[in-house]
Amino acid sequence: MNAELRADVEALTDSVRRFALERIAPHVDAWDKAGMVPRELYREAAALGLLGLGYPEDYGGTPAPFALRNAMSVAMARYGASGGAMAALFSHNIGLPPILRHGSRELQKLVVPAVLRGDAIAALAITEPGGGSDVAAIRTRAHRQGDEYVIEGEKTFITSGVRADWITMAVRTGEAKGPSGISMILVPGKAKGLQRSALDKMGWLCSDTGHLRLEGVRVPARYLVGDEGAGFKMIMSNFNGERLAMSAMALGFAQACYDEALDWARQRQAFGSALVEKQAIRHKLVDMRMRIESTKAWLDAVTEMADAGKLESDPDCVAQVCVLKNHATQAMQFCADAAVQIxxxxxxxRGTKCERIYREVKVMMIGGGAEEIMKDLAARQWQL
Known part of the structure; x- marks a missing residue:
């Protein structure tokens, strides 16, 4: 990392830290009880340029390397300490990329500027009740009728699924089976025939997670993203960026647990001295720090590969992202467990950071690709 980029990372980290400490951390418990973050938070984050980081200037964004985007994710997780708030606030980072890469100029202008201003919410809908990680088994179908597509099916575990104004959805078109029959289409949140219900969860309580039912939902044919049958490749490409971002988030959450545990150990008195003076506690803190440092070094290395343009084209980079996600979320899990113990x-x-993160870690180990899928994908990329 050159000196200029390092300075940009430090400045962005400081800005995000202040935003997270002032506008997120004090309110997370109330938002968890409400089951959502306020719409105003999107506009506040947009005003700071956080929603538009990495997006084209033409649509109100700020082009930025992964080094900056990941630094934002780490800082937001560390100081905001709420996966739910981050999932809600940044669901557009998985909903918009297919539109930007493959959508028509008309679609891009319709959706992207409003989302980056914080005036609209974007989501991605892939998973189905009977599908899980098996993307090629998608059953939701879109039939072409004249100038429209008619969509029938179900989606589940959809982040921002209840409140999203725009949903980038995987559907099956034509007669082809398997991956070659999958397409991506944009569905308005207010579309007639779209029924949405919130799901109860173990964590991420302030991020609405929806179950979607589509019964005769009609959308204009021009809302097709790219070509029919090209959706599977779009989805797989999208996953790479999502997994890298989740690795950065996991690092930030691990650091949040360490910060809280160290602060507690320095203040808490037991048997005549502070907890941090006890060897057993110091060893736990060192074990936490060891995993944090290894994750940070690995994230930096993979981020450099991604900024060199290898995220989608280099099999080794794809494999590195997969196993980095596993390593980072396992570090997060270890640190959450150790912090709760300390x-x-x-x-x-309720009310401590580590308690919340302890509940949230499992979705980090499943979402974006479960550990088992990550290992198998890495093995294929490395030709094991």
């Missing part, structure tokens, strides 16, 4: 009874109480 805080003891207080770590079991």
């Amino acid at each position: 805080l003891g009874g207080m770590g079991f109480m």
Whole structure:
């Protein structure tokens, strides 16, 4: 990382830290109870340029390398300490890329500027009740009727699925089976025949996660993203960026757990001295720090590969992203568990960062590609 980029990373990190400490961390418990973050938060984040980081200037964004985007994710996770708030606020980072890469100029102008201003919410809908990780088994179908597509089917576990104004959806078109029959289409959140219901979850409580039912939903044919049958490649390409971002988030959450545990250990008195003076506690903190440092070094290395243009074209980079995601989320899991243990009874109480992160870690290990899928994909990329 050159000096100019390093300075940009430090400045962005400081800005995100202040935003997270002032506008997210104090309100997360209330948002969790409400089951959502306020719409105003999107506009506030947009005003700071956070929603548009990495997007074209033509649509109100700021082109930025992965080094900056990942630094934002790390800082937001570390100081905001809410996966739910991040999932809600940045769901457009998985919903918009297919439109930007493959959608018509008309679609891009219709959707992207409003989302980057914080005036609209974008989501991605891939998973189905009977499909899970098997993307090629998608059953939701879109039939072409004149100048429209008529969509029938179901989607589940959709981040921002209840409130999204625009949903980039994977559907099956034509008669082809398997991956070659999958297409991507844009569905308005207010489309007639679209029924949405919120799902109850273990964590990410302030991120609405929806179950979608589509019964005769009609959308203009021009809302097709790219060509029919090209959706599977779009989805696989989209996953690479999502997994890298999740690795950065996991690092930030691991750091949040470490920060809270260290602060508690320095202040908490037990048996005549601070907890941090106990060898057993110091060793836990060192074990946490060891995993954090290894994750940070690996994230930096893979980020450099991504900024060199290897994220989609280099099999080794794809494999690295997969196993990095596993390593980062395992580090997050270890640090959350250790922090709860160090805080003891207080770590079991709502209101502590580590309690929230302890509940949220599992979705990080599943979402964007479960550990088992990541290992198998890496093995194929490395030709094992």
